[in-house]
Amino acid sequence: MATKLLIPYQVLAQWLTILWQAVPIKLRPTLLELLFGNILSGSGHITDAILTVCAKTSWSNYFKALQSNGFSWLSLCRQWLVLVLRYFPRLTITLVIDDMLTPRTSKKAPSAAIYHDHAHRPNRPPFIFGQLRVALAIVLTYAGRTAAFPWLWRLIRTTGNTSKLKAAQVLMALARQWVPRAIAIRLLLDAWYMKKTLVLRLIHQAVTVIGQVRRDTVCYLLPTQPSSPRRGAPRKYGEKLTFAKAKPLLPLQHASIKAYGKTRRFEFYTAQAKVRFLKGHICRVVWCRFLQDSGKWTNWALLLATDPTLTAANVIKLYSRRWWIEPMFNEIKHSFGLINAWQQSRQTLARWTTLISLSYSLPRLLALWLGDQKGAQLFPIPWRRQQAVTAGWIVKAVQQYFRLVNIRACWDRKSQKFVLPNEDFMATCKKAA
Template identity: 40%
Template structure:
């Protein structure tokens, strides 16, 4: 999670919860300035080092995360984040227990809302699980990661078309229809065929594989038309040019 994103959200009065680098520079609040003390006011206090973190109180609890009860252990502190220009944040060093009973590597969560408890920060961060599958499919199956557009306008068009395509297949997955079930039946080795947007997409690709979609784009007219209409327009354009 980068500063440019956090600053943009804060400008719109949104609080941000996300994961940051484990080696993010954190500091205590500076000590209270004494009356008549000379010198410039300090912005940061003592640095939060790995040795200090190891001495923080560690709490072990069970939280409802990712659709199931999961054991979590964490340490937490209010600190100033250097990359946020000294903004006070709630940071949580947390570890999740794997299915084999082993503790995973520590991750560092950051919340700009300092009123939240460590458990609330972890649970709020876990809410991203419900949309992770959507972004995963958009990047890998719908080609969002393969955007090579050079201008902002064409990039926005590509993103909107991709989102519309995903949304339509996602809505189709909610329809109880034999035709939709047939679209998902393209993996005979599976005992069950889940009805998901990704499975429906694979079925549609199989049906429309013979359609040369790229030929529909007219580079001259900058329009997306069927090949017959495009060829007719190009022919009329050439006739007018000859005349």
């Protein structure tokens, strides 16, 4: 294979070398096989992953690597952050919190219970039996393209503290501890997570929160200062600000903003206001709607940003990046097999879920790093020259390259690096197969 076409795989090898520093030396080849096995199979079953890579050791070693306390999945998640910040340096990191429900049929599945399916999908009851996870994802924008990557998962317990807000607080506590202090954190939330117990704590931790809230959320204008001194405490709130009062009071603004996958026309009213459920914290409030492809306007939505210095256009543009977590959920569930991830204990399930997340994130991150121009040069497909290099495209390339490769032999135990196979090595693998 030409040296030019080896560039993406060389970058992938460097990333794997960085990530596997968080894994015990003894387990590195075994876990590497499980990772590539899920990339090549995409089913989410450990058995399929083992069979796909042509297991070079006993089956019990693969299951012990996940079931024992041999490696910490949290250390692997922290190393993923190190990798992202090294290759995509930035002053502000954008995070998204949302929950995902995975249907189950067996009562032996860990932390499985009956939950309300707020997605309202057709041909599905409003309450289903399954596992509920709260996800913390990283949203990266690079070379004009945006993608969401799963970072941390929290499986909601069926006993004890089962609140999704508590799970979100735990995830953000880890994020605040791991992200370097020089990097600011921006968190995007939907309406369900915009609660006082979560948002106020994040404000005190200097985290900027942008989210959608109910349209009847109580807001007040900033109080006016009296012309002459008066007795008593100064006023905390000004006039109550509702959408009905905002229409005649605030100017209607128009802007073309790149949001939700394309440039759209927005209408919005904006002001700085004190929000009562945040104990009077000054926020940027934006009532906005956009023109759909059908030519109809959407319903008015109320966005809130805890940083009042942000402009309304920036608030709309930044909040639209929360949408990228929805296709991430769909792809990691159905294309990479998270819906089939069924283990007997919470810790084993957390370890295997982390490997599934990496099998999804590495090809997508490689597609984001290559971009359209590099991708067209490295993968010259005439009928897709004007198309973006997608993560599915990268997955197919990785599957083709490592289809008959002995993955365990690619890990150099002496240098503790992932080494790409040369032509002689691949010829030997093909003969052995």
